[in-house]
Amino acid sequence: MTLHEVPPLSLRCGDCPIRHRAVCARCESDELQELEGIKYYRSFEAGQTIVWAEDQMDFVASVVSGIATLTQTLEDGRTQMVGLLLPSDFVGRPGLSSAPYNVTATTDVLMCCFRKTPFEEMMLRTPHIAQRLLQMTLDELDAAREWMLLLGRKTAREKIASLLSIVARRNASIRLEVAEERMVFDLPLTREAMADYLGLTLETVSRQISALKRDGVIELQGKRHVTVPDMHRLMSEAGDDSDGGILG
Amino acid sequence: MTLHEVPPLSLRCGDCPIRHRAVCARCESDELQELEGIKYYRSFEAGQTIVWAEDQMDFVASVVSGIATLTQTLEDGRTQMVGLLLPSDFVGRPGLSSAPYNVTATTDVLMCCFRKTPFEEMMLRTPHIAQRLLQMTLDELDAAREWMLLLGRKTAREKIASLLSIVARRNASIRLEVAEERMVFDLPLTREAMADYLGLTLETVSRQISALKRDGVIELQGKRHVTVPDMHRLMSEAGDDSDGGILG
DNA sequence: CTATCAGATTGATCTGCGTCAAATACCCGA
């Protein structure tokens, strides 16, 4: 669902240009049939809210294109991002009717939705789907816990470096340019969204990005296009165990 | 698994003094039989590590008594708690062999363990167990996300107030003294463990507890025994939506 | 080409929390 290191098993259904990661690859055909019957598409404009916290959410979905975020907010407006949804990621709570956070499109977003009740019924009939979802949810829980370490204990510079290497890794796993020292990608987030991700202010984000640029850890073409000349360097700036990543 | 608002369905197996929350109540008898065959007990002393990060973990388990924590650590020793296990909570990753964090006993702990392979086989045979685990994992993911909001956006005072009301709520759901304005409980954590939970230093924790005491939000008998004269007051100090809790 | 506006950068200043250090309370065994 978010921040996965490695794309898990998944299947391509019908005319969707992506592979839905919620469903197991081993038995594509049967589920494809069933899914076709209950799926539909919805598109959202940049900035639009997809689901409000506490609202009824009567579908589960995969992101087909664009970026969506999960955020939580305090009464006075302080907001924290708690999930980042990139194409092929899954949203929804089979078994529960509402989520305690807002889902927002940060770019134009196309989602492939499945009506919840039929989806849940299919889950009951095909047990390995529940197991597949359990797997994914456990992965996401691990990601959330790594994120907690970042929020609770890392410095601003480490936070930025961590975010950059997460985005780079995500990109790499899509483009299959793994294990390169050099890496080039576009930031899918504004400075403000990055701040909400990291528990910082957008000014601090900007300053730390400038600092990383000044120190030669990254290069920028425009505001969003990033070149990392040495991923090892970036990852050691991130403060994690140095061997935790995709690079030998 | 941790920080649940409401104790979910669960079952009592054999001579365990607790109800294991990992297993559905609807069909107790069958699973009881199966679980009896593969379970065993392990006890740990306060301070002892139950599982090291990256170690093989060949069992899943429920906490019977005592308190255990999940923690993640950076190379230089900064540590962040990412899970708090109270009696009846579940640990383990069916489907995966290792967890990326340390599990530590903070008090003497007794765990009721199930060997992983047989447990997973039982999961395959009884599909609603996977669904039950999915449910629990989703709850835990929600809790982790609320925790992220706390780590990223709350002040030290709000963090302390949040932790106190979480512990109070947890206690309340066990003792069934829900919906009282006044609440009395023991802190199960040292100041240092609280600091690791909240992403603070132990000095800041101590200072903020003193401040809450000075301001009449809480009273202390000794270091650990807490009286909250007005839960509404405490919860508004915590900064959440005021209606998010157990009180009307 | 210029006006406009959102996003981003940069600077100056302030402050909450961390750091370092010392004092105090508490627990348990001898």
Place this chain on the structure above:
DNA sequence: TCGGGTATTTGACGCAGATCAATCTGATAG
């Protein structure tokens, strides 16, 4: 009861990051 070690409190001080404010950049529409 005393001693020693651990948990906790409290104080003084400094700094990372927040806040407030001004400027700059770049994309888009007219």
